[in-house]
Amino acid sequence: SLEVVILLVFGVFMLIFGLLLFRIHTGELPYSPDSTYGLFLVIVAFQIITMGKTPFGDLRRSWPIIIIGISTAVIGMLACFVPGPVSALVRSLVGVLLFAGGIALLLQLFFSAEKARIWLKVPGILRQLTLACILVYVMSIILGMVTLLPGITTDRETAVLLIVYGISFFYLSWCIQKVSRVYPPSETKAQVGSQ
Template sequence: MGYASHPEEKSDPVARAESDLSLEVVILLVFGVFMLLFGLLLFRIHTGELPYAPDSTYGLFLVIVSFQIVTMGKTPFGDLRRSWAVIVLGVCTAVIGMAACFIPGLLAEPVRILVGILLSAGGAALLAQLFFSEDKARLWLKIPGILRHLTVACIIVYVVSIVLGLVTLLPGITTDSVTAVLLIVYGVGFFYLAWCIQKANRLYPPEGTQ
């Protein structure tokens, strides 16, 4: 069944306007909302006002990561070509994440360790790529404007990712309140990074989109 067109909709540019947000930016926004909300709720979880299932939280994180891997080939350790191996890797990650969400306690330790490794080792790998790749920070810092903002945003996200990964692997090294603040900073960092990428894509459109 089709949808009938209405004349008033055709004359309304707002109704016809489409978002120019890229899939990468949308996923970053989802990550930002996830981390920000988790950080805010963790204050009340710490006081016992809200129930908390760590497995489900880690599982949901893995599902979001898997979506990024499958759709764009972007892994926590860097970008890869979307081969079948990468897609299978993403699907397997999603299955593990969903299992952790659906059956709390089944994969408690393995999922926690996996998420900790993805955050810490992934953040370290991305930070190294940022500074050692000739087409990233080395180039971006030479150009005033949004590319410098992009460099700062990447540094914030990657460094906080490393710290949160260590907190996940070694839960006793900090308090829940500090972890909550780190999560909020992480979420804001994702929003900042998403804004930078969106603006950079507008100023420097990828080849083939001009």
């Protein structure tokens, strides 16, 4: 599914960033934080525009949501093309999206009647999906704090966090793919309709 593909892209982005950060730290590779933040915003914007999935939860695709997605992409592209003028804006924006978004998604996971409350009652892949979501959301919160408060971790620690974050995206994408095979959307809708 498109959702799985975008999650895999996020995973690859975070994993590559984490691995390269070890060499960036030593000065072996050049690095522009603005371009990294900008690329992240472009990927987030693609997810918002195509699926209505925001860092704060799922919303129905509508013109306001699409406009927000396009605006996010424009800010991200501007940061990629012209590093410097929007440094503080993109760093703060990425930090807020990760930190506040992670908190919002974690709360939705546990307080929504259709998510963890049901998933944890069913043995198997749904429990793993809950674990994968928790892992991604908690890592989002931690990396949001690291982005908003630079200096609270070393580059090496941040690199390890990014690698764990990337792997957690791979795990989440695998869980979603597995869930869609075990519980096909057409069957789920049919079951809900018959109740």
